[in-house]
Amino acid sequence: MTAQLGQTLTIERLSKTFHIEAGPLTVLQDISLAVKPGEFVSIVGGSGCGKSTLLRLIVGLEREYEGTIHLGDAPITGPGTDRGIVFQESRLLPWFTVEQNIAFGCGSDLPAAARRQTVREHIALVGLEAFATAYPHQLSGGMQQRVAIARALVNRPKALLLDEPFGALDALTRINMQQEILRIWQSERTTVILVTHDIDEAIFLGDRVVVMSPRPGSIRRIVPIDLPRPRSRSSFEFIDIRKKIYAEFFGEEETLLDYVI
Amino acid sequence: MAPHASDKTAPFPPAVRLELGRLPSPGAVWRRLHPAPFLLPAVAPAVLLLVWEILCQRGLIRLSVLPAPSTIWLTLVDLLRSGELGNHLLISITRVLQGFVVGSTLGLAFGFIIGLSKRVERSLLLITGLLRPVPIIAWVPMLILWMGIDEASKVTLIAIGSFWPVLLNVIHGIRNTDRKIIEVAQVLQKGRLSLWWNVILPSSLPAIFTGLRIGIGIAWMSVIAAELVAASAGVGYLIMYARELSQPDVMLVGVASIGITGLSIDVLIRQLERRVLRWNVNIQTN
Numbered sequence: 001m002t003a004q005l006g007q008t009l010t011i012e013r014l015s016k017t018f019h020i021e022a023g024p025l026t027v028l029q030d031i032s033l034a035v036k037p038g039e040f041v042s043i044v045g046g047s048g049c050g051k052s053t054l055l056r057l058i059v060g061l062e063r064e065y066e067g068t069i070h071l072g073d074a075p076i077t078g079p080g081t082d083r084g085i086v087f088q089e090s091r092l093l094p095w096f097t098v099e100q101n102i103a104f105g106c107g108s109d110l111p112a113a114a115r116r117q118t119v120r121e122h123i124a125l126v127g128l129e130a131f132a133t134a135y136p137h138q139l140s141g142g143m144q145q146r147v148a149i150a151r152a153l154v155n156r157p158k159a160l161l162l163d164e165p166f167g168a169l170d171a172l173t174r175i176n177m178q179q180e181i182l183r184i185w186q187s188e189r190t191t192v193i194l195v196t197h198d199i200d201e202a203i204f205l206g207d208r209v210v211v212m213s214p215r216p217g218s219i220r221r222i223v224p225i226d227l228p229r230p231r232s233r234s235s236f237e238f239i240d241i242r243k244k245i246y247a248e249f250f251g252e253e254e255t256l257l258d259y260v261i
Numbered sequence: 262m263a264p265h266a267s268d269k270t271a272p273f274p275p276a277v278r279l280e281l282g283r284l285p286s287p288g289a290v291w292r293r294l295h296p297a298p299f300l301l302p303a304v305a306p307a308v309l310l311l312v313w314e315i316l317c318q319r320g321l322i323r324l325s326v327l328p329a330p331s332t333i334w335l336t337l338v339d340l341l342r343s344g345e346l347g348n349h350l351l352i353s354i355t356r357v358l359q360g361f362v363v364g365s366t367l368g369l370a371f372g373f374i375i376g377l378s379k380r381v382e383r384s385l386l387l388i389t390g391l392l393r394p395v396p397i398i399a400w401v402p403m404l405i406l407w408m409g410i411d412e413a414s415k416v417t418l419i420a421i422g423s424f425w426p427v428l429l430n431v432i433h434g435i436r437n438t439d440r441k442i443i444e445v446a447q448v449l450q451k452g453r454l455s456l457w458w459n460v461i462l463p464s465s466l467p468a469i470f471t472g473l474r475i476g477i478g479i480a481w482m483s484v485i486a487a488e489l490v491a492a493s494a495g496v497g498y499l500i501m502y503a504r505e506l507s508q509p510d511v512m513l514v515g516v517a518s519i520g521i522t523g524l525s526i527d528v529l530i531r532q533l534e535r536r537v538l539r540w541n542v543n544i545q546t547n
Contacts, residue, residue: 059448079448091445095463095540104459105449135540 007072009035014067029216042206050217084152090144105151122150142173336510360419372431415487422483423476430472434465
């Protein structure tokens, strides 16, 4: 697979306010973040910290914001095939087979032969060759998420956005999928932004972990993870970083309790 | 049936899994002893017919009011042999098909137009709200006045009857499309046409099928209503004519053939539904 030259995703002084009945509600305030091409950034935060809204803004589902979001030089004004997203629910079309679902991800300008070829490649990428003609309801939750990942990648987007993609999976499948997403990221060389509430997942996957705090959602701290991959979740360095991030959420004193799996 | 596949890296090899279900459950034994799936639903009607027959034989039921099942059976065979029943059924079914095609086509068309635009729905709200609760039989005098007692009034009545359930279910199906899947189409920059064809239409198909099924049921009831009022052929006419001649057995043959035809239509549509909606778990497991 050819290494794709991505472009930097630049977010500058981004704020987002929803106007609800009770009045304006600021969910994101003054977010600035630059994600380098090919970088894997994890965003971790509690519920209501606006992390999902941030992804929806980047993918173009939410509009009307203050500040700027650029992918390369182009400002983001709406959805585009240069960004792919995977949600917590697979959101597959239940009336389409695995193949058809992935083909549905393709842009309409793609000729039929090229489309078939790229769909085949992406089914192989997520390891579902044997299930190409299965319907979503015949697949397990983990397999459904694999299909959703393939669908998001089929246009070879510059940025892949993951919105708690493994949140609904059982613990064993989740760990397995985390390894899968690393493998896919390494073979596709795309920029990945992962939103999660699982601190371990954020550290295991990310080049950097962005810690967010809620009401209004803002960046509290950015922790670089300079550990070589594959990372061991029980290594001293890993646990040390986890302690630091826990401290961001729960304060210094509680980390004395020493979290070990 | 495709098995529910587990993840590729299942945490345990298959051998470790508990081998439950070696002993057949009582339900399985019952199923093995009684392989015919139609046996159980047939028990209740069989008992009913038997009791009915015995009561008639004993003279506990006046035969001029309610003839015995055996008499009805003989009349049925008679009417079938002479081709009379077949003729009436054919005429009724033809009317139903004509009316249903018109009514459901209009229901589909208006359903999609209304589903497409909230504004159209709002502007038609009062009209649909007023017309919908009118019982089908209330249209019969009006239609006869407008169109005479020929085929046109009957077909129109059937069309009106099948129009409403199709219309309402189409709108319901379109409106109930999962917002989350619409968002996926937005992210993938699908145009309006693709959104309709690939997302909204398939997602509303189960509701559309429900509408068609209810619609043809009502169409079948409407034809009998129309024929009871004014007709010179058809199953409804057969019943009315038999009443005038005091032939309860013929009347009951008519009633039974209405039921059997209605059931057959329903089964046919369910089969079609099962075939078209192969992806729908709810329908497949019913």
